[in-house]
Amino acid sequence: MKKIATFATVLAICGGGLYTVIAAENAAEQPATAAAPAEPLVCFESRKGASEVTQRDLKPGWPNVKCSPTTGAALWYGDPFDGTVPMGKMPGLENLPEGHALVKPRSEKLALMPLCGTSCHNGVGPQFTPPTLPKDKKPTPIPTMAGMVPDLANFQHGRDRIWCLDCHHATKRNMLVDNFGDPVSFDQPQLLCGKCHGDKLRDWRDGIHGKRIGEFASDGKKRWFTCTECHNPHNVQDGLRNKGFIQLQPEPSPQLPKGMADASHEKLHPIPQH
Amino acid sequence: MAINEKTSADPVRQSAPACPAQPASADPSQAVLKTTRRDFLKAGGMLSMSSLMGTAALMAQSDDAHAAIEWAEHFQKNYRLMTAEEKAEAKARLERRYSGEYGKEVTVDTTEAQPGVLMGYALNIRKCIGCRRCVHACVAENNQSRGKDRPGEKIEWIQVLRMERGKFEQEKMNHGYPEGLGIQVGGNAYTPAGQVLEGQYHYNPEKVPEEDATYMPIACMQCEKPPCVKVCPVRTTYREPDGVVVIDYNWCIGCRMCMGACPYWARRLNVTNPVLPKEEMNPVTHYLGNRPRMRGVVEKCHWCLQRSRHGRYPACVEVCPVGARKFGNLLDPESEVSKILARKNVFRLKAELNTFPKFFYFYD
Structure with a gap:
């Protein structure tokens, strides 16, 4: 009896959690779908301020380009010759x-x-x-x-x-x-x-x-x-680093290993520094 | 055996001689054979009956597409042993299943390796700025699992390693000598960063490239002598004639031998059921490439077979904003990779292992 009771409680909690998650997702989706037709998605290709692509569907479910939701960079080309x-x-x-x-x-x-x-x-x-x-x-x-x-x-x-x-x-x-x-x-x-x-x-x-x-x-x-x-022709090297490329925001980092709160372990140098 | 001897010596058993299973014959082996044969036949009959009924049930449900597909998938051969008809059948079956599952028209390509093509890859290690755009292009192209909640649900095939930049420094000229010995056995003014493959995968600064860092993307090297192929107990991973090491996902048993054998950390296991939203799924797939995988199978980079078998650059090459990634036909002396091999300083990662990667790192 006790077992059933605990099980039921667990189920109830899970169900409650699931419901809130679904509700949150729905809430997040609705404004996105509403805003999508309003303005077309434009993503930059190599560097910000140079060439750009406007996302559109070549056929249903096949866009000419996919843009990064984090940085707004072009992430995937459906049609590499778009606008050439x-x-x-x-x-x-x-x-x-x-x-x-x-x-x-x-x-x-x-x-x-x-x-x-x-x-x-x-x-x-x-x-x-x-x-x-x-x-x-x-x-x-x-x-x-x-x-x-x-x-x-x-x-x-x-x-x-x-x-x-x-x-x-x-x-x-x-x-x-x-x-x-x-x-x-x-x-x-x-x-x-x-x-x-x-x-x-x-x-x-x-x-x-x-x-x-x-x-x-x-x-x-x-x-x-x-x-x-x-390259920005007026400032090719961008001062900070000798690579001829302007700094930009990186895409998100990979998923952390199981049970790790952050990746601070990576910053410990394995070789003792002098 | 030991247990049997013990039970026969059990006094309780011995006190009950009226047991019907007692041997009638003096020869124990014959006796055992006789009684168990009856049981065996009985059990065998039951088993075959039930399996026939199961078959009948499956066959009767053949209009139920899902059951029929499951049935056919369980009994299909290793991809390399399939005839052309069987491949076509598997292709049609998968296309039907994926189209139903993802709610759009999905194609499963089975194009063979093209003659005269040996694919090769080169990466300019000096140019890479660590923006991870290749990582995410790969995910958009290759239908990896992209969940966020549980560990192991987010799979990425390319890892970008951030390494500190080493440099010689005047103030370190006297460092590196053992203390108290009085004898100088060799000093080190060099900051030993970037010398070993130890670095950060989870770096997340506001802007890249950082001033004091070098970035090194690592994925499957498509070795000419792949250790993963050597260890696969079911021979489901193998080298294709155009040089790409592929996996027949249906025959993978998820034993992870290949993951242990790979010196480049290139292989990933689907620990959970892959999370692949319908709207993000790439409907152009290859049987040995980016078709959706199932739980418990291993996957890895295959140089976008669904693209490269049709002459197109892999997805990571196309998005690299600095053009550090180069891809081409090693048998064509005019291709990018051949020209890099001829003209630039090239190295292969862990060349001492004799895996002969077709992925080359170079610098200007």
């Missing part, structure tokens, strides 16, 4: 079949692009014909420009050895500039970056440096990530 265009002419990649090298256009994400080259730097004016450029590569800071591009206040790339017009075209400000002074599209920054970082360009072309997604065969259809999708 052909890369264009790239020396060294002529042997690839037509349409097998794709990139995501960078210009869509650059908010200032439509203004550049039309409003302020339109390439006309007394000092541009013929262009008279400063000789010391130390431009006077223009508050408007520094306000629009915060990285310029403490410009890091090249450590004072390069300046704006080494990379940006002098008269066509919505273009970059290559070794020969010819304009280069913002969608093909590799043609510009390779001017100095030739070893990295070679590795990138061979797929050793940087990121490619799609088909792994060497002549397969791939989306190539261009330089500026991963």
